[in-house]
Amino acid sequence: MGKIDINLVPKQENQKSAFFENILAYRGFLATIFLFATLIILILYFSVFIRTANLNSYTKKWKKWQPQFNEITTIKKQITELENLKKELEKVTIPNVFISKVLEDIFCALPENIWLEKLIYEKKFLSIKGYVVKLDEDYMISLDNFIKGLNSRKYFSSIFKQVNVKGSAKENFFGIEVLNFEIECLK
Numbered sequence: 001m002g003k004i005d006i007n008l009v010p011k012q013e014n015q016k017s018a019f020f021e022n023i024l025a026y027r028g029f030l031a032t033i034f035l036f037a038t039l040i041i042l043i044l045y046f047s048v049f050i051r052t053a054n055l056n057s058y059t060k061k062w063k064k065w066q067p068q069f070n071e072i073t074t075i076k077k078q079i080t081e082l083e084n085l086k087k088e089l090e091k092v093t094i095p096n097v098f099i100s101k102v103l104e105d106i107f108c109a110l111p112e113n114i115w116l117e118k119l120i121y122e123k124k125f126l127s128i129k130g131y132v133v134k135l136d137e138d139y140m141i142s143l144d145n146f147i148k149g150l151n152s153r154k155y156f157s158s159i160f161k162q163v164n165v166k167g168s169a170k171e172n173f174f175g176i177e178v179l180n181f182e183i184e185c186l187k
Contacts, residue, residue: 098155099121101155101156102121102126102155102156102159103119104155105150105153105155105156106119106128106150106156108149108153109146109149109150109152109153109156110146110149111142111145111146111149112135113132113133113134113135113142114130114131114132114133114142114143114146115130115131115133116128116129116130117129117130117131118130124186124187125160125184125185125186125187126160126184126185127166127182127183127184127185128182128183128185129180129181129182129183130180130181131173131178131179131180131181132178132179132181133176133178134177134178134179139168139170139179140168140179143165143168143179143181143183146183147163147165147183150163150183150185151163156185159187160185160186160187161186161187162185162186163183163184163185163186164183164184164186165181165182165183165184166182166183166184167181167182168180168181168182
């Protein structure tokens with residue numbers, strides 16, 4: 001049979017004394033935890049100390065290079081200001097292309113047997129599309145004369161340095177055989 005204990009003297013145990021008894025019972029374990037925590041704190045402290053010492057040495061080196069850094073920063077600012085000034089001056093000094101003069105030169109160089117279909121102008125090139133009708137001379141001779149006429153125009157040739165035939169093909173245009181062409185004019 002099991003053991004039965006009956007307390008005939010109703011006296012409460014002191015809770016504080018039970019707490020201290022538990023502490024005394026586990027004092028070896030608590031001392032180990034305390035030493036382990038102290039060791040971790042010391043390791044972290046030395047780690048921070050070493051990093052701080054390294055940082056101080058970098059600060060000393062940085063002070064040595066500070067004048068050069070300031071000079072480089074000043075030069076970079078001046079370069080940025082000069083680039084902005086250059087852009088502003090380019091806007092003023094580089095004239096825009098006068099499209100009216102370009103169109104005048106195109107139409108002055110245009111032979112009778114060439115009809116234009118489309119002109120596309122962008123910043124770096126001009127595309128001229130159209131048709132050549134065969135009259136007295138061959139299609140390609142008329143197209144070559146048109147290109148020579150463009151190159152001989154003073155304003156047009158000062159803007160567009162390279163004038164080339166990009167493509168051409170014969171086709172039927174309302175019952176008439178024509179040469180469809182595209183000329184690319186590059187700056």
